[in-house]
Amino acid sequence: MRGYRAKMVEPTRLVPPEERERALSEAGYNVFNLPSDRVFVDLLTDSGTGTMSSEQWAALLLGDEAYAGASSFDHLREAVEETMGFSRIVPAHQGRGAENVLYGSLVAEGDTVLNNAHFDTTRAHIAANGADPVDCPTEEAGDFDSEHPFKGNFDVDAARDVADDVGPENIPAVVVTITNNSTAGQPVSVANLRETRAFADEIDATFVIDACRFAENAAFVQQREPEFEGESVAAIAREELSYADAVVMSGKKDGLTNIGGFVAVRDTPDLDALYDACRQRGILYEGFTSYGGMAGRDLEAFAVGLREAVTDHYVTARVEQVRELGEALDDAGVPIYWPPGGHAVYLDANALLPHIESSEFPGQALVCALYEEGGVRGVELGSFAFPDTDRPDLVRLALPRRTYSAEDIRHVVDTAAAVADRADELTGYRVVSEPSVPELRHFSARLEPLA
Numbered sequence: 001m002r003g004y005r006a007k008m009v010e011p012t013r014l015v016p017p018e019e020r021e022r023a024l025s026e027a028g029y030n031v032f033n034l035p036s037d038r039v040f041v042d043l044l045t046d047s048g049t050g051t052m053s054s055e056q057w058a059a060l061l062l063g064d065e066a067y068a069g070a071s072s073f074d075h076l077r078e079a080v081e082e083t084m085g086f087s088r089i090v091p092a093h094q095g096r097g098a099e100n101v102l103y104g105s106l107v108a109e110g111d112t113v114l115n116n117a118h119f120d121t122t123r124a125h126i127a128a129n130g131a132d133p134v135d136c137p138t139e140e141a142g143d144f145d146s147e148h149p150f151k152g153n154f155d156v157d158a159a160r161d162v163a164d165d166v167g168p169e170n171i172p173a174v175v176v177t178i179t180n181n182s183t184a185g186q187p188v189s190v191a192n193l194r195e196t197r198a199f200a201d202e203i204d205a206t207f208v209i210d211a212c213r214f215a216e217n218a219a220f221v222q223q224r225e226p227e228f229e230g231e232s233v234a235a236i237a238r239e240e241l242s243y244a245d246a247v248v249m250s251g252k253k254d255g256l257t258n259i260g261g262f263v264a265v266r267d268t269p270d271l272d273a274l275y276d277a278c279r280q281r282g283i284l285y286e287g288f289t290s291y292g293g294m295a296g297r298d299l300e301a302f303a304v305g306l307r308e309a310v311t312d313h314y315v316t317a318r319v320e321q322v323r324e325l326g327e328a329l330d331d332a333g334v335p336i337y338w339p340p341g342g343h344a345v346y347l348d349a350n351a352l353l354p355h356i357e358s359s360e361f362p363g364q365a366l367v368c369a370l371y372e373e374g375g376v377r378g379v380e381l382g383s384f385a386f387p388d389t390d391r392p393d394l395v396r397l398a399l400p401r402r403t404y405s406a407e408d409i410r411h412v413v414d415t416a417a418a419v420a421d422r423a424d425e426l427t428g429y430r431v432v433s434e435p436s437v438p439e440l441r442h443f444s445a446r447l448e449p450l451a
């Protein structure tokens with residue numbers, strides 16, 4: 001039950017097949033280069049692409065644009081305290097700005113940082129500070145069919161082995177990303193957060209939660225972790241975050257806004273130094289401590305969005321829509337990572353296109369075919385996006401929040417099923433030009449189909 005209705009609409013149009021073919025060729029077979037008006041259903045990302053509520057639009061008009069001491073900042077701080085249980089925040093323009101503020105304050109050259117799985121910008125920030133980002137995903141994460149309820153969990157035993165190896169004194173931070181974006185949006189249990197917190201204490205590290213999708217994670221905990229059956233999502237969300245020393249947040253995800261972010265630091269004396277370092281770094285890179293790169297109106301919309309994100313009716317409908325897309329694709333015979341995550345469904349391009357070697361980018365072949373077939377834009381997260389790793393070739397279909405209807409979802413399923421029917425006709429691709437930074441290749445490289 002989706003629990004909202006449209007009050008303002010943005011027209012979409014499925015442009016004719018010849019136009020899609022031309023647009024794709026002009027884009028160098030890279031969907032990041034497609035103009036959005038050539039896209040019919042845009043599942044490139046769920047980041048900042050959702051629909052704001054009428055309450056959020058109304059709140060924009062209350063924005064206090066003062067440089068310092070803006071009431072809009074207090075409104076955001078109060079919303080964070082209420083929904084996340086943190087009273088001290090350092091605002092930032094978006095999640096990666098918050099990552100720069102926190103990890104630049106916490107991490108030094110030669111350190112190691114542990115995470116259930118580093119999101120790409122997190123990994124880049126740890127590496128930019130001269131530290132080594134190490135993933136500790138649970139074993140089930142690599143099994144595309146396992147019904148394990150919490151495939152996003154942090155593997156404490158694996159982490160302990162790393163700590164023994166590098167020396168616990170060289171690990172300033174243990175991070176858990178909820179939900180685990182780099183592992184198909186899979187959730188993390190509260191039991192696992194407690195266990196990881198205890199491990200962080202054991203090695204005297206700061207325990208950080210990347211809370212970008214904390215509300216979606218709480219919805220899964222409510223459904224799957226018996227201890228929390230019958231509890232509200234809002235109460236579970238606070239419980240999840242109660243174990244963290246610090247939190248990184250992107251408003252573009254569960255803040256239900258188009259831009260914004262912050263770092264939150266627990267209000268205890270032993271974290272005063274970290275909070276102060278974050279504030280100073282925030283001023284340097286993001287803006288003064290009461291706006292951090294956001295306009296006053298953004299702070300207001302963010303405050304309202306956080307409260308909406310933890311309501312049961314909103315977030316239950318949200319994860320249900322993703323599940324419905326995943327189940328319908330599965331029913332149509334399209335191979336996917338199972339079960340569907342909180343924000344996206346991941347298609348298994350290796351299983352669908354076994355005749356295309358990883359070096360010829362089966363995921364990118366699938367992304368291009370989905371666009372040509374039905375104007376659907378997804379994103380490759382495999383051998384094209386992550387060169388020189390042995391990641392599986394996945395294609396992510398991320399659902400913007402409160403945006404698409406059941407008809408749009410149906411169209412995506414029909415499109416994917418039509419592509420699956422002619423899978424053996426698809427060919428691989430090769431890169432014809434790429435940027436100088438290999439980690440950012442997929443954003444701007446150009447490709448061409450192999451004959």
Ligand SMILES: *Cc1c(COP(=O)(O)O)cnc(C)c1O
Pocket residue numbers: 047094095096097119121122177181210212250251252253260261
């Ligand atoms: C999106 C995201 C970020 C970065 O946030 P931006 O707002 O895109 O800069 C960090 N961590 C995770 C898990 C994310 O999904």
